[in-house]
Amino acid sequence: MEPTPMGRDRGHRALSAEEKTQAREVSLRRIGRLFTPHRPALAAVTAIIVLSSIIAMATPFLLRTVIDRALPQGDVTLLVWLVLGMVAVAAVTSALGVVQTWISTKVGQQVMHRLRTDVFSHLQRQSLGFFTRTRTGEVQSRITNDIGGMQSVVTSTATAVAANLTTVVATAVAMVALSWQLSLVSVVVLPPAIWLTRRVARMRREITDQRQRELADLNVTVEEGLSISGVQLAKTLGTGPALIDRFTASSARLVDLELRSELAGRWRMASMSIIFAAVPAVIYLAAGLPGTAGTLSIGTLVAFTALQGGLFRPLMGLLNVGVSLTSSLALFARIFEYLDLPVDVADPAEPVRLDPARVRGHLRLEDVTFGYPGSDTAALAGITLDVPAGTSLALVGETGSGKSTLAGLVSRLHDPNGGRVTVDGVDLRDLRLADLAAIVGVVSQETYLLHTTVRENLRYARPGATDTEIEDAARAAQIHDLIVGLPDGYDTMVGSRGHRFSGGEKQRLAIARTLLRDPRILVLDEATSALDTETERAVQRAFDVLAEGRTTITIAHRLSTVRDADQIAVLDHGRIVEAGTHDSLLNRNGRYATLAA
Structure with missing residues (x-):
């Protein structure tokens, strides 16, 4: 008794390729508009992120001074000040991180609250015709599963972009300041990283769309099979085993979709880890070649490799935001589809007051x-x-x-x-x-x-x-x-x-x-x-x-x-x-x- 594709999409016309492209473009604009009322808070978060990133960039320069001057010269006073500086940088960036998390999470939750209430309110205004065409489980799935699936994107996207982009830019500037020659070697990671990210993003979006449809089917099965009327019907008709088979098959398909989604991300992460691990080896090799040997201090080399290693997390974070945003467009499209439903029976623009x-x-x-x-x-x-x-x-x-x-x-x-x-x-x-x-x-x-x-x-x-x-x-x-x-x-x-x-x-x-x-x-x-x-x-x-x-x-x-x-x-x-x-x-x-x- 597996639901047919027609049954899954009852009341919803399939979008053409052109319409899907248009939906994607509209979604990107509308996603941005969700944050419009929170511009002051986002500006404050951005300022905190920029300040934190700038302060954090002092650490590799402090480290270089420790290795090249304080330790070789035995300057204890300088060493103490440098170490205190490192601790102060960590303390300040951590405190700023707490404030940033509080503001960004509050903004994200307010956006989620608005989405939930807007969808619920809009559906309350729909005529009976909509509810006779649409399965109850489908409506519930969009309000809970689809909006819930957006949470990580809505609550962290803006701050993740600002934080990671700022860190990447600041790290790149610091790397160039230390050695522009070694910086050129590090650039080789970008083309494969971008190519892998785009490929995984497309795959994740397709899987996300299939997963949300499957979750809606699962909700329908629960609604129809576990409501008191549904249980009575199943018991009197003896359809309990068939309902269990239907639920089991839907759940198994969800397992497969989740595995495909996770594996796509893991293969990408594994590939990028190998590439980023190879870059320091190439840097050491470049520093030791006859033509470059002796041109770089040990402190510069250590500081540079530390920066290059620290570039992996924010760069991958920035690319992951793109993956998450692209894959979540399927969720936004489903929610915006409901928000764009016309209201057949609505309040008049200028109502007559009747006591x-x-x-x-x-x-x-x-x-x-x-x-x-x-x-x-x-x-x-x-x-x-x-x-x-x-x-x-x-x-x-x-x-x-x-x-x-x-x-x-x-x-x-x-x-x-x-x-x-x-x-x-x-x-x-x-x-x-x-x-x-x-x-x-x-x-x-x-x-x-x-x-x-x-x-x-x-x-x-x-x-x-x-x-x-x-x-x-x-x-x-x-x-x-x-x-x-x-x-x-x-x-x-x-x-x-x-x-x-x-x-x-x-x-x-x-x-x-x-x-x-x-x-x-x-x-x-x-x-x-x-x-x-x-x-x-x-x-x-x-x-x-x-x-x-x-x-x-x-x-x-x-x-x-x-x-x-x-x-x-x-x-x-x-x-x-x-x-x-x-x-x-x-x-x-x-x-x-x-x-x-």
Whole structure:
């Protein structure tokens, strides 16, 4: 049951080679912009790095003086001062290094925080269509694995570039000052180092992209196989062994990708170590040749080889930054892909201010048309309805007739392609989403409860609600007595997705949650269709309390629950084919009468 490539990329179109190149260029600019708000801190870090590098370059010159003057001449006073100078250089550079690490880490973590929150906030604004096209595990993987994979680059790239570049430049200057002839010999390491680095960088980027996709697949398997619904499904269908095989295969592919990535870097490091180890030998050879013998002091030679050996770490660090940045572009491209997603249902640029406490709840749909993306058939066409404040509308029809789609337009889960939906004469698209959520409350068939206490599940609808208000809402929803009978009362954990409660109990908790918000318009989307008769009666009584004084839209398969509605609209293939009261529709002997039979 290994996921197919199509399954892995569901909802995401593959990029062409040209688009990948463009994505890379955009990513480099955008990566730089992530650090723009932190310019003062980065300037301070750069200054510290430059100062530290300059101070550190004093050590080889102190060493040369020790070998060429203090020791041969037996000058103890000079030797003591030189040794103290070496210790002071080490102490100052170490202290500066601590300050630099603190500032750079703080900047990096702030950038990571901004990335995480920006992605989460942007995805919260996406319409339901995005989440129906995208696997939950894929979304989680991008927020955790992809952004987590960026951490080393984001937190250390800028400082690593500045530190290593400054050290390399300062070391090179010091080497030239000691002996420009030997400096030319050291330059031979650069061409192979750059060539190997570019090759490894390209390889690492390809492997990183494959690894993140594999991690997303692994997350999907965990989400689908270890959620309580997934476990129940696996146990009832006997698919547990197949899920284990799928997880094992995905994990094994990750092992292979990690090995390939690490080996690519190790081979490069081994090759560079050999090259850098050979250079001092060449320098000693050059210093001892007949043409150059005696032109260099022992102190100069020792100091130079010490500098040349110290060049290996910053030069490799600088090249490693290039490798890390290139390989991490695959991560940035995946994150920027989410950040660039258009928001289908967004707040208006100039919202109409509508006080939820003063809304009457007069709802109108005016020649509304809507079609789902990718579908050639309209889900709703030419819908016109007028629901006066405080009255009830029932929507009935066969499955797929457009009832839930219409309800989704009222709560603005979607925007109509044509026509408009208004509350008290104001187009819903002109309202802030937060204001609309305070006006329209929804209770659906599938009640979602958070993995926390009963109290916090109810308070989720209104964070400022007092315990007394929570209990009053629970009493109105006829669920208070059951809650106080639980082991910890309102502080009882509901469990994953509320599976410790029955369907009717979850529905009444949802009603209590909605009562706390006190919306003027209420949408009941087949909220009792999966309940037994006795439970349905209890929930219906709670609904009656909830609906008092509110404009109510009820969607139901059981027509007995909507017979008292002020008006009933019968939908068929996205169109209203009949409308009226229960008795008038029965007398017409049309579609409604057929459904009621």
